Amino acid sequence: MAEFTMELNDEQKEVRDWLHGFAADVIRPAAAEWDEREETPWPVIQEAAKVGIYSLDFYAQQYFDATGLGIPMAMEELFWGDAGIALSIVGTGLAAVGVLANGTEEQIGTWIPQMYGDPSDVKVAAFCSSEPDAGSDVASLRTRAVYDEAKDEWVLNGTKTWATNGGIANVHVVVASVDPGLGSKGHASFIVPPGTPGLSQGQKFKKHGIRASHTAEVVLDNVRVPGSCLLGGKEKLDERLARAREKARAGGERVKNAAMATFEASRPAVGAMAVGTARAAYEVALDYAKTREQFGRPIIDNQGVAFQLADMATSVDAARLMVWRASWMAINGKPFTAAEGSMSKLFASETAKKVTGQAIQILGGNGYTREYPVERMHRDAAIYTIFEGTSEIQRLVISRTVSGLPIR
Numbered sequence: 001m002a003e004f005t006m007e008l009n010d011e012q013k014e015v016r017d018w019l020h021g022f023a024a025d026v027i028r029p030a031a032a033e034w035d036e037r038e039e040t041p042w043p044v045i046q047e048a049a050k051v052g053i054y055s056l057d058f059y060a061q062q063y064f065d066a067t068g069l070g071i072p073m074a075m076e077e078l079f080w081g082d083a084g085i086a087l088s089i090v091g092t093g094l095a096a097v098g099v100l101a102n103g104t105e106e107q108i109g110t111w112i113p114q115m116y117g118d119p120s121d122v123k124v125a126a127f128c129s130s131e132p133d134a135g136s137d138v139a140s141l142r143t144r145a146v147y148d149e150a151k152d153e154w155v156l157n158g159t160k161t162w163a164t165n166g167g168i169a170n171v172h173v174v175v176a177s178v179d180p181g182l183g184s185k186g187h188a189s190f191i192v193p194p195g196t197p198g199l200s201q202g203q204k205f206k207k208h209g210i211r212a213s214h215t216a217e218v219v220l221d222n223v224r225v226p227g228s229c230l231l232g233g234k235e236k237l238d239e240r241l242a243r244a245r246e247k248a249r250a251g252g253e254r255v256k257n258a259a260m261a262t263f264e265a266s267r268p269a270v271g272a273m274a275v276g277t278a279r280a281a282y283e284v285a286l287d288y289a290k291t292r293e294q295f296g297r298p299i300i301d302n303q304g305v306a307f308q309l310a311d312m313a314t315s316v317d318a319a320r321l322m323v324w325r326a327s328w329m330a331i332n333g334k335p336f337t338a339a340e341g342s343m344s345k346l347f348a349s350e351t352a353k354k355v356t357g358q359a360i361q362i363l364g365g366n367g368y369t370r371e372y373p374v375e376r377m378h379r380d381a382a383i384y385t386i387f388e389g390t391s392e393i394q395r396l397v398i399s400r401t402v403s404g405l406p407i408r
């Protein structure tokens with residue numbers, strides 16, 4: 001197990017600087033355009049693929065970094081560039097993690113490369129769990145997967161919503177119920193291969209922020225996938241269902257479902273995205289406060305402004321520390337006994353919302369316009385308190401963990 005450290009090693013610093021260069025030179029200059037267009041920034045993803053940032057190799061290298069700092073460092077830099085474009089670049093990662101967390105070696109080797117494509121023909125992937133009536137309450141999802149034993153195929157039916165890259169993805173990972181009687185314990189995840197008949201894109205959402213990232217409904221109408229597309233395989237599923245049924249009979253402890261495993265592992269990563277956006281807005285505000293003059297002096301000369309910047313810097317730093325600790329714990333298999341993963345996501349996402357708002361205030365009228373990036377950053381920041389578990393759901397996890405009580 002790697003010791004927890006707050007120091008990036010030389011190799012990590014090199015990667016961080018490389019990512020920062022890409023974020024500053026390629027992502028940030030394109031941010032306003034793609035925000036206005038509200039379209040997937042394919043040319044930027046392709047550019048990221050060319051230099052090796054959008055690739056399985058790069059993602060896996062960061063994901064398996066034993067210090068736990070690879071992913072948060074990468075997320076912070078890319079999202080510092082722009083949240084919408086960065087989500088278009090890393091959105092595939094959520095689906096990839098779903099396969100890494102629950103798939104067999106063969107499934108990992110077969111499907112993850114197809115999620116990314118190659119630099120001359122980039123692809124994206126989608127992780128589809130949420131439904132119109134199953135957002136925070138993941139257990140109530142209605143999409144059904146029924147096994148057709150004669151053909152060794154699974155048949156999927158249902159409607160997914162809010163799927164990042166939904167409908168435009170090459171590979172979709174879909175969470176469905178195989179045994180509704182078991183609630184979330186009866187869920188399983190499936191690969192829907194490219195071009196599978198019956199999968200279509202529903203409504204594409206027009207959003208408040210992260211507008212360069214594609215978010216849409218995914219409709220599954222008698223989608224047939226081979227038995228080999230059940231993540232983890234049938235034997236493992238049958239064993240898990242048998243254990244769940246046994247526990248349900250005995251009224252025992254809850255078993256974690258596949259979708260929750262994905263979210264737990266990815267929560268600190270979302271916290272790191274929020275740190276990137278918060279830091280970006282803080283830096284813009286700091287620069288502005290040093291150069292904008294009112295009453296014959298830079299506005300930062302006033303404690304009212306300087307102290308706000310001090311609070312912003314402190315919050316960003318604290319959020320990063322919580323995210324790094326949780327990421328180190330996750331990669332080293334340390335259980336979140338004090339809900340450290342949820343704490344990191346809660347604190348970092350609320351920090352991003354607050355700090356980007358403070359940045360608008362420091363830029364005054366300019367901050368409120370699209371001439372300056374903090375207005376976009378503030379719109380973008382709102383997503384961090386919503387996806388992969390709202391702030392209220394994080395508080396639910398934390399309060400249950402610290403109190404040991406079934407808080408509702």
Ligand SMILES: Cc1cc2nc3c(=O)[nH]c(=O)nc-3n(C[C@H](O)[C@H](O)[C@H](O)COP(=O)(O)OP(=O)(O)OC[C@H]3O[C@@H](n4cnc5c(N)ncnc54)[C@H](O)[C@@H]3O)c2cc1C
Nearest residue numbers: 127128129130135136162163164215386387388389390392
């Ligand atoms: C841009 C975007 C991208 C997304 N990408 C994906 C994706 O790729 N894949 C995917 O599967 N999903 C995705 N989501 C879905 C996201 O995870 C859900 O929106 C989120 O989990 C919240 O669910 P909901 O929107 O249905 O809100 P609801 O669950 O309806 O919640 C509404 C409000 O009620 C509160 N609330 C609910 N239950 C409780 C409770 N028990 N106690 C206190 N408060 C409560 C919530 O905190 C929230 O404030 C995305 C969403 C967005 C907006």
